[in-house]
Amino acid sequence: MVSFDPPTVKRRSFLAGVGSLGTLGTLRYATREPSTEVEVRFWLTEQASTYDIADLLAAHLEAALEYEFWDVDVSFGGVVPVDSEDGARPVLSGRWPMAVGSGATGIGSIDAAKDVNLLVTDGPMHTSPTGYAIPHVASVGGARHIAELEPPDQEADELPYSRPNLTIQVVIHEVGHTLGLRHEHGRTYVVNKATVSTPMMSAYAWDSSFESEKSRCGQEYTPPPHPDRKLTHRFSLCAESTLREYKGGVNLR
Ligand SMILES: [Zn+2]
Numbered sequence: 697m698v699s700f701d702p703p704t705v706k707r708r709s710f711l712a713g714v715g716s717l718g719t720l721g722t723l724r725y726a727t728r729e730p731s732t733e734v735e736v737r738f739w740l741t742e743q744a745s746t747y748d749i750a751d752l753l754a755a756h757l758e759a760a761l762e763y764e765f766w767d768v769d770v771s772f773g774g775v776v777p778v779d780s781e782d783g784a785r786p787v788l789s790g791r792w793p794m795a796v797g798s799g800a801t802g803i804g805s806i807d808a809a810k811d812v813n814l815l816v817t818d819g820p821m822h823t824s825p826t827g828y829a830i831p832h833v834a835s836v837g838g839a840r841h842i843a844e845l846e847p848p849d850q851e852a853d854e855l856p857y858s859r860p861n862l863t864i865q866v867v868i869h870e871v872g873h874t875l876g877l878r879h880e881h882g883r884t885y886v887v888n889k890a891t892v893s894t895p896m897m898s899a900y901a902w903d904s905s906f907e908s909e910k911s912r913c914g915q916e917y918t919p920p921p922h923p924d925r926k927l928t929h930r931f932s933l934c935a936e937s938t939l940r941e942y943k944g945g946v947n948l949r
Contacts (some may be wrong), residue, residue: 728943728944729943730765730766730940730941730942730943731766731811731942731943731944732765732766732767733766733767733768733769734761734766734767734768734769734810734811734812734875734942735769735809735810735811735812736757736761736768736769736770736771736809736811736812736814736871737770737771737772737773737807737808737809737812737813737814738753738754738757738770738771738772738773738813738814738815738816739772739773739774739775739776739806739813739814739815739816740772740774740775740776740815740816740817740839741775741776741777741778741781741815741816741817741818741839742775742776742777742778743781743817743818743839744781744816744817744818744839745775745839746818747818747839747840747842747843748843749816749839749842749843750772752842752843752845752847753772753816753842753864753867754770754771754772755847755848755849756842756845756848756864756867756868756929757770757814757867757868757871758770758848759848759849759929760848760868760871760895760929760930760931761871761939763936763939763940765939765940766942771809773806773807773809773813776792776795776806776815778791778815778817780817780819781817781818781819781837782817782819782837783817783819783820783821783825783826783827783828783835783836783837783838784819784825784826784827784828784835784837785819785835786815786817786828786835787815787828787829787830787833787834787835788825788828792813792815792833792835793830793833796808796813796832796833810944811832811874811875811944812832812834812871812874812875813832813833813834813874814834814835814836814867814870814871814874815834815835815836816835816836816837816838816839816842816867817835817836817837817838817839818837818838818839818840819836819837819838820837820838821837821838821841821859821862821863821866826838826863826866827866827867827869827870828870829870829871829873829874830873830874831874831876832874833874834870834871834873834874835870836863836866836867836870837863838859838863838866838867841859841860841862841863841864842860842863842864842867844859844860845860845861845863845864848929851929853928853930854887854890854892854926854927854928855926855927855928855929856926856927857925857926857927861927861929862898862899862927864929865895865898865927865928865929866898868895868929868931869895869896869898872895872896872931872935875939875942876938876942877896877931877935877938877939878896878912879896879897879900879906879908880896880908880910880911880912881896881911881912881913881931881932881934881935881938882894882895882896882897882898882900882901882911882932882934882935883897883911883915883932883934884897884901884917884920886921886922887926889922889924890922890924890925890926891920891921891922891923891924891925891926892926892927892928893925893926893927893928894928894930894931894932894935895928895929895930895931895935896931896932896935897932898927901920901925902920902925911932911934912934912938913933913934913937915934
């Protein structure tokens with residue numbers, strides 16, 4: 697759950713740093729259109745691959761990212777050996793970003809995807825951190841809980857706060873980070889006297905250490921009015937508005 701959020705980089709200072717070659721770069725940057733296609737690939741560790749989850753995981757990722765403004769291409773990249781099943785360690789240690797990076801440059805064996813490169817382990821989901829993300833690259837634990845999920849087309853919009861539902865929400869949360877979303881793109885809302893948390897807010901809705909006062913879209917955060925907890929696997933409208941502007945590359949806003 698605890699994830700790396702890239703430091704805020706002011707666009708102006710970034711462009712100032714581009715230097716004498718900046719003019720072309722700036723023009724190209726300024727005129728790039730939002731992506732009409734998002735390419736997502738996931739890999740499983742050997743232990744995670746002992747569960748029959750590839751189709752289920754693909755279906756949930758497709759459902760979470762399904763919007764009219766882009767086509768989603770989700771694929772299974774294969775099985776990756778790791779020295780620990782801990783959900784966060786592959787990214788924290790730098791090994792998974794390195795493997796994805798060397799694959800992207802044609803050196804390694806990983807066939808990197810353009811937008812999201814997700815490694816799913818069988819790490820425990822009851823101790824933090826359960827996953828970790830940097831732009832375009834993430835790792836998350838919980839394969840055994842994903843195996844217990846219903847297919848997304850059999851899910852309601854609001855779901856019980858169960859280990860499987862929370863695990864796939866954490867997967868979606870980390871994928872959100874890889875595409876430039878922050879915790880402040882998340883929100884809670886109330887349905888039938890239950891407080892529902894969206895993927896970028898996730899369990900932080902009930903965590904007193906969560907300090908932000910308002911969302912990126914200006915919604916004031918208040919303590920959850922109802923103790924009953926529910927989850928949704930759909931991003932908030934605030935998150936959607938940022939995904940709509942996603943241009944690929946590292947999101948600097
Ligand atoms: Zn996070």
